[in-house]
Amino acid sequence: MLQLQAIREQKDEIIIALKKRNVDATPLLENVISLDDKRRDVQTKLDNTLAESNKLSKEIGMLFKSGKANEATILKERTVTLKEDSRTFQEELNTVAEELQALLYQIPNVPHPSVPAGNTDEDNEEIFREGDIPKLVDGALPHWELAKKYDIIDFELGVKIAGAGFPVYKGKGARLQRALIAYFLDKNTAAGYQEIQVPHLVNEISGYGTGQLPDKEGQMYHVTEDDLYLIPTAEIPITNIFRDTIVNQKDFPITYTGYTPCFRREAGSYGAHVRGLNRLHQFDKVELVRVEHPDNSYAALDGMVEHIKGILRELKLPYRILRLCGGDLGFTSALTFDFEVFSTAQDRWLEISSASNFEAYQTNRLKLRFKDENGKSQLAHTLNGSSLALPRVLAGILENYQTENGIKIPEALVPYCGFDIID
RNA sequence: GGAGAAAUGGCAGAGUGGUCGAAUGCGGCAGUCUUGAAAACUGUUGAGGGUCACACCUCCGGGGGUUCGAAUCCCUCUUUCUCCGCCA
Numbered sequence: 001m002l003q004l005q006a007i008r009e010q011k012d013e014i015i016i017a018l019k020k021r022n023v024d025a026t027p028l029l030e031n032v033i034s035l036d037d038k039r040r041d042v043q044t045k046l047d048n049t050l051a052e053s054n055k056l057s058k059e060i061g062m063l064f065k066s067g068k069a070n071e072a073t074i075l076k077e078r079t080v081t082l083k084e085d086s087r088t089f090q091e092e093l094n095t096v097a098e099e100l101q102a103l104l105y106q107i108p109n110v111p112h113p114s115v116p117a118g119n120t121d122e123d124n125e126e127i128f129r130e131g132d133i134p135k136l137v138d139g140a141l142p143h144w145e146l147a148k149k150y151d152i153i154d155f156e157l158g159v160k161i162a163g164a165g166f167p168v169y170k171g172k173g174a175r176l177q178r179a180l181i182a183y184f185l186d187k188n189t190a191a192g193y194q195e196i197q198v199p200h201l202v203n204e205i206s207g208y209g210t211g212q213l214p215d216k217e218g219q220m221y222h223v224t225e226d227d228l229y230l231i232p233t234a235e236i237p238i239t240n241i242f243r244d245t246i247v248n249q250k251d252f253p254i255t256y257t258g259y260t261p262c263f264r265r266e267a268g269s270y271g272a273h274v275r276g277l278n279r280l281h282q283f284d285k286v287e288l289v290r291v292e293h294p295d296n297s298y299a300a301l302d303g304m305v306e307h308i309k310g311i312l313r314e315l316k317l318p319y320r321i322l323r324l325c326g327g328d329l330g331f332t333s334a335l336t337f338d339f340e341v342f343s344t345a346q347d348r349w350l351e352i353s354s355a356s357n358f359e360a361y362q363t364n365r366l367k368l369r370f371k372d373e374n375g376k377s378q379l380a381h382t383l384n385g386s387s388l389a390l391p392r393v394l395a396g397i398l399e400n401y402q403t404e405n406g407i408k409i410p411e412a413l414v415p416y417c418g419f420d421i422i423d
Numbered sequence: 424g425g426a427g428a429a430a431u432g433g434c435a436g437a438g439u440g441g442u443c444g445a446a447u448g449c450g451g452c453a454g455u456c457u458u459g460a461a462a463a464c465u466g467u468u469g470a471g472g473g474u475c476a477c478a479c480c481u482c483c484g485g486g487g488g489u490u491c492g493a494a495u496c497c498c499u500c501u502u503u504c505u506c507c508g509c510c511a
């Protein structure tokens with residue numbers, strides 16, 4: 001959520017910046033400002049009424065104490081109208097505050113100056129590419145065929161148990177999955193991230209804290225009986241650890257890594273481009289979350305990008321990094337780098353990681369602050385990145401490492417798997 | 424799931440209708456003392472709104488109510504603890 005103060009002071013700059021998202025925020029921002037004016041006005045009226053009322057109450061108390069009941073009774077009558085007024089102002093204030101809140105929820109984060117203009121993923125800017133695209137044997141298969149051939153992932157069985165998009169991993173497929181999780185967590189903890197295990201269901205307030213609600217309501221599975229949401233990403237539970245907290249500046253950087261399954265409804269997205277592991281309702285992901293001093297958040301983002309690069313390099317997968325354009329940028333993000341692995345057999349790039357700086361957008365909702373040198377509370381910055389989304393890494397490995405004799409296991413994973421080929 | 428108890432500042436813990444944003448202790452910060460540190464002593468120390476700065480307003484788990492006045496009384500929700508039941 002953008003800060004009111006920023007909206008008031010830099011309205012025009014924000015409008016121009018939001019144009020990169022193809023959003024004309026002019027009416028929205030003007031509405032916000034006029035509502036905030038109104039809010040202040042009503043708040044002042046309410047405060048004054050309450051102040052007078054408080055004063056009278058004190059006087060009445062004193063009079064009663066000194067036995068002047070008659071005078072007290074006279075004063076009491078004066079409180080009647082004050083009470084009515086304060087009730088009216090309070091209701092008005094609640095209404096205005098609610099409207100204001102609803103408007104603020106609709107405004108996406110302001111893109112970083114480096115974010116390129118553009119509408120779709122076509123306009124994303126490739127900033128880095130590394131790794132050789134392997135020359136595959138004739139008759140190279142896409143991963144869903146390989147999964148069947150070697151009997152390591154069973155999509156039909158998942159349909160039987162839960163539905164489409166819930167694959168069952170079997171044998172070496174399951175083991176490879178577990179190996180990847182352990183490998184990623186090891187890489188992350190070696191880089192200083194603290195490992196953590198968090199709930200896979202979250203309450204509504206947590207969903208608002210990180211910005212999935214109300215923006216992506218339909219993307220999440222909702223358990224109505226208990227009013228809980230299945231997490232679409234570990235970002236929600238991990239970041240919400242810090243909701244309503246004032247952290248110590250000395251604790252920066254705060255870094256966490258956690259593995260969770262992720263659940264996404266992906267309503268309406270069916271077809272050839274979501275075959276196999278490309279898009280699922282349930283998948284595994286190891287996530288990175290950082291809470292940073294505002295002065296350091298972009299350096300931290302760069303560091304996160306370098307860290308993820310190191311993992312892909314070690315896995316020897318061909319990948320590229322994109323700077324997302326305004327139209328493709330997530331609602332809450334100021335700057336996002338996507339990582340894509342080249343899927344040779346499918347001849348397309350698959351998004352496997354995404355690293356974002358949310359600046360103070362989430363922390364403003366979370367009330368996540370720190371005390372600066374002057375003892376003033378300031379909003380911290382939050383970042384996150386996937387390291388990595390398992391299914392597409394798996395797809396990349398299966399497709400790029402296939403040989404006539406079977407699927408080779410990347411060297412770095414062999415100790416985790418206990419085998420070096422799937423055949 | 425049933426019965427009972429509780430929820431107060433970073434922590435512990437007073438406060439049961441009026442001057443309580445809240446005693447006290449610990450912790451934190453600053454200072455005195457010390458070569459330095461510890462101890463001791465002194466001061467300071469919640470958050471938000473509002474203001475140039477004050478004033479002023481709000482917050483004692485959340486929401487609602489009673490009252491001129493609520494941390495204190497009532498209702499409700501949530502959470503925690505104890506006992507019973509059930510059960511990985």
